[in-house]
Amino acid sequence: MRRSRLGRFGSRLQSRSWPRFVPRFVPRFLRCLWPDTLFGRLVMILAIGMFAGQVLTSTIWFDTHESRTLEVPARLFASRLADTARLIALAPDDAARRALAQQLGDPKYQIAWIAAKAPGVDATSTAGFRREPIVQRVIGDLIRGVLARRLGAPPEIRLLEANVHDDSGKRGGILNLFDSPMPTGDFHVQLKLHGTGWSGWLDVRANEGQADALTEPHSLALDYLVRIYLIRFTAVCVLAFIAVRFAVQPLRQLAKAAEALGRNIHRPPLPVTGPSEVRSAAQSFNAMQQQLADSIAQRTRFLTAVSHDLRSPLTRLRLRAEMLPDPVWRERLRGDLDEMEAMVTSTLDAVQGIEITETRHEIDLDSMLEGLAQDLREAGHAVSIAGRAGRPVPGYPRNLKRCLQNLLDNAVRYGERADVQITDTGRSVRIVISDRGPGIADAALRERVFEPYVRLASKEGTGLGLTISRSIAAAHGGTLTLENRAERGLDAVLSLPRED
Known part of the structure; x- marks a missing residue:
C-alpha cells in the first residue's frame, strides 16, 4: 500500500507543469516565482505574511484617520451647538423656541425644535441610525465633552450621523480620505433641553468644514503609501533577509562540512554551537564522521593484516618454486608469484593512497x-x-x-x-x-x-x-x-x- 501511494505521488510530481514542487497554498500564478532555496522561501514567506498582516490592520488606521479628520469639524460643530442650545433655552415658550431655531439655521446648519409632547413625533427614534463602532464612539464622546464644558452639565445627546463629506457632496468611504481636497463633517444630532415646566429636543443637521485647512489628495496618498507600505515593506524584507540568513547559516556550514567530508574524512569536527536543533545536528554529524573514520581505519588495518599474512605463503611458494627441476615451470611460477605479490602491494597502496590522513x-x-x-x-x-x-x-x-x-x-x-x-x-x-x-x-x-x-x-x-x-x-x-x-x-x- 505504501509503495503504491508513493508511486502515485511520484507520478503526480513528474506530471506537474512547474519545474519545482511548491506548496498547495501558493497561488498558481506565483508558482513560477517560488524560490528553490530554503533561504529564499523563508524570506518570501516572512515578507508576504508580515505585509498581509499590515494590509489587514490598515482598516484600523482608516477608522482612526477618519475620526481625526472629523475632529476639528466636530469641535466647531459642538461649540456652535452649545451656543444654539443656550439661546433656545432662554426662549419663553415652544413657539418662540421653534421660531428662534428657524432664525439661527442656514443651509449648512438646519435646526428644528421638537416639543417633548408634540403629537406624532418621537425624537428618540433610532430609525436610520448608522452604527460605526470606532468613529461614532470617538466623535460622540468629543461632542459630549465640548457640550459639557460649555453648558456646565452633561447633556443628554444622541449622535445619529457623523462622517466625512467632501466639497462635491461625496460621503464617507476609504477612498474619500485621499481624494477630498476640503474634507468636512456631516453631523446629525438630537440634544435634549429642559427647564422649569418644559422640555424638548433640538434636532440639528450640520455640515461643518475646516476653515483654511486644505488637504492635498495626492500628497496624502503618496505619504500613506510611501511611509506606511513601501518603507515598512522594505524594512520587513531587509529584516527578514538578515534574520533568515542568520538562521540558515548553520545549514550552510553543515552542507560545506558534508561536502568536505567526502574529500577528507579526518577534517576538524563541526563546532557544537547555536540552537538546540543545530547542536543536535552537529553532534550527529560529528558522530557519523567518527564512525566513518573508524570504519575506514578498521578496513585499512584489515587489508594490512591480510597483506602481511599473504606474504608468508607467497615467500614459501617462491622458495618451493626455486626447487623445481624444470626451469620452464620454475620461470612460469615465479612470474605468477611476482604478479600476485604486485597485486597485493598495489591494492594496499591504493587504499592508503586514497585515504587522506594529513593536514591541509x-x-x-x-x-x-x-x-x-x-x-x-x-x-x-x-x-x-x-x-x-x-x-x-x-x-x-x-x-x-x-x-x-x-x-x-x-x-x-x-x-x-x-x-x-x-x-x-x-x-x-x-x-x-x-x-x-x-x-x-x-x-x-x-x-x-x-x-x-x-x-x-x-x-x-x-x-x-x-x-x-x-x-x-x-x-x-x-x-x-x-x-x-x-x-x-x-x-x-x-x-x-x-x-x-
Whole structure:
C-alpha cells in the first residue's frame, strides 16, 4: 500500500507543469516565482505574511484617520451647538423656541425644535441610525465633552450621523480620505433641553468644514503609501533577509562540512554551537564522521593484516618454486608469484593512497613538479615543463605528489616522454601532462580506465594508478580527465581549484 501511494505521488510530481514542487497554498500564478532555496522561501514567506498582516490592520488606521479628520469639524460643530442650545433655552415658550431655531439655521446648519409632547413625533427614534463602532464612539464622546464644558452639565445627546463629506457632496468611504481636497463633517444630532415646566429636543443637521485647512489628495496618498507600505515593506524584507540568513547559516556550514567530508574524512569536527536543533545536528554529524573514520581505519588495518599474512605463503611458494627441476615451470611460477605479490602491494597502496590522513597545506606546485621531473630525467626519461603557477595551491602534499607521480610515470612509460603545461587562471590551476603514445581513441574506454583493475591489452601494471589519481583530484575538489591528442598521444588534464 505504501509503495503504491508513493508511486502515485511520484507520478503526480513528474506530471506537474512547474519545474519545482511548491506548496498547495501558493497561488498558481506565483508558482513560477517560488524560490528553490530554503533561504529564499523563508524570506518570501516572512515578507508576504508580515505585509498581509499590515494590509489587514490598515482598516484600523482608516477608522482612526477618519475620526481625526472629523475632529476639528466636530469641535466647531459642538461649540456652535452649545451656543444654539443656550439661546433656545432662554426662549419663553415652544413657539418662540421653534421660531428662534428657524432664525439661527442656514443651509449648512438646519435646526428644528421638537416639543417633548408634540403629537406624532418621537425624537428618540433610532430609525436610520448608522452604527460605526470606532468613529461614532470617538466623535460622540468629543461632542459630549465640548457640550459639557460649555453648558456646565452633561447633556443628554444622541449622535445619529457623523462622517466625512467632501466639497462635491461625496460621503464617507476609504477612498474619500485621499481624494477630498476640503474634507468636512456631516453631523446629525438630537440634544435634549429642559427647564422649569418644559422640555424638548433640538434636532440639528450640520455640515461643518475646516476653515483654511486644505488637504492635498495626492500628497496624502503618496505619504500613506510611501511611509506606511513601501518603507515598512522594505524594512520587513531587509529584516527578514538578515534574520533568515542568520538562521540558515548553520545549514550552510553543515552542507560545506558534508561536502568536505567526502574529500577528507579526518577534517576538524563541526563546532557544537547555536540552537538546540543545530547542536543536535552537529553532534550527529560529528558522530557519523567518527564512525566513518573508524570504519575506514578498521578496513585499512584489515587489508594490512591480510597483506602481511599473504606474504608468508607467497615467500614459501617462491622458495618451493626455486626447487623445481624444470626451469620452464620454475620461470612460469615465479612470474605468477611476482604478479600476485604486485597485486597485493598495489591494492594496499591504493587504499592508503586514497585515504587522506594529513593536514591541509599551501603547496608550491612549481617546486613539486620540478622535483618529480628531475627524478625522471635522472632515470633517463625526457620531461619538459612550460608555464608556472602564480601562487601556492591548498591541498594535501603527499597525496597530490602521488597523483602527479602516477600521471608522469604513465606518460614516460607508455608515451615515450612527458610534456607538462601549467596554466594559472587565478581561481584554479590547470596541469596538462601530454605523452607521445598511441592514445585511446574510444571515449568510453578513456573513462573506463579510471575504474579499478581496468587495463588496456597492451599495458602493464595493476590498473590502479589512474583510480588513485582521480580520487586524489576529487579530494582536492578538482577533476582529472583524459583527452586524445589530434596528432598523437594522450593528454591527462588535472584541474585544481584554489578555493573549496
